[in-house]
Amino acid sequence: MIYAIQNQIQDQLDRISNSLRAFSLKLTGNSNDAEDLYQDTALRIITNADKYNPGTNFKAWAVTIMRNIFINNYRKKVRRNMIIDQTPNNYYLNSGDRVVENDGETSVAFKELMSLVNDLPEDFRRPFLMAYAGYKYDEIAEELDSPLGTIKSRIFFARKKLQKAYKNIMMERRA
Structure with missing residues (x-):
């Protein structure tokens, strides 16, 4: 057979x-x-x-x-292509010849974005942060004991909410 x-x-x-x-x-x-x-x-x-x-x-x-x-x-x-820095903090470094410039505005923007993320409802924030940390959708679904489609939509809508909130902050600054 x-x-x-x-x-x-x-x-x-x-x-x-x-x-x-x-x-x-x-x-x-x-x-x-x-x-x-x-x-x-x-x-x-x-x-x-x-x-x-x-x-x-x-x-x-x-x-x-x-x-x-x-x-x-x-x-x-x-x-x-990733190498691991053997310093005590074990940072992941991308191999390549990129120059990283120190831009104060970037850290401010990051703090504002993290504030916006923290303002998200828990059922959107947690899957979004897990995806940001590098978890795959199916791993997030398993960890949170939720259907895969639910996790995907929550991450999608979290991104949309963050984009809208950030856009509003930027428009307020210009005004």
């Missing part, structure tokens, strides 16, 4: 391989990386053949797998 499913998966994969290769090239912009992404995707599809629901859109399933692999690889690459 498993071999029959794997053969069907292999046949479907063969039929859409050109489309997947083109999509991988579009994602990566590099033919070598595109080929690696395609092969990783093909391997994942074949090893997870038992998770495919026959009768559903195979191409959509395969493209989703490819996109997820690409995103995960991108995130790993970004993490690899």
Whole structure:
């Protein structure tokens, strides 16, 4: 039974391989990386053949797998470009040749923004601060024991409320 499913998966994969290769090239912009992404995707599809629901859109399933692999690889690459400062505070530093200027207005703006964040209702503030701290939406939903859609909308509306409040502060200053 498993071999029959794997053969069907292999046949479907063969039929859409050109489309997947083109999509991988579009994602990566590099033919070598595109080929690696395609092969990783093909391997994942074949090893997870038992998770495919026959009768559903195979191409959509395969493209989703490819996109997820690409995103995960991108995130790993970004993490690899981070270095950890070994000072006692363990600050994270982005590698690169950026110059950071000290701008007093920035710290004032940050304090004002944090004041606005603190004025948000608790059910908006907590998910927003967790997202700001780098938590993923699903981690926030699990931590707060709320549905994922609720967390996404609360963060979205928290951002909108903050934008509006900050815009009002800036307009008051100009007046």
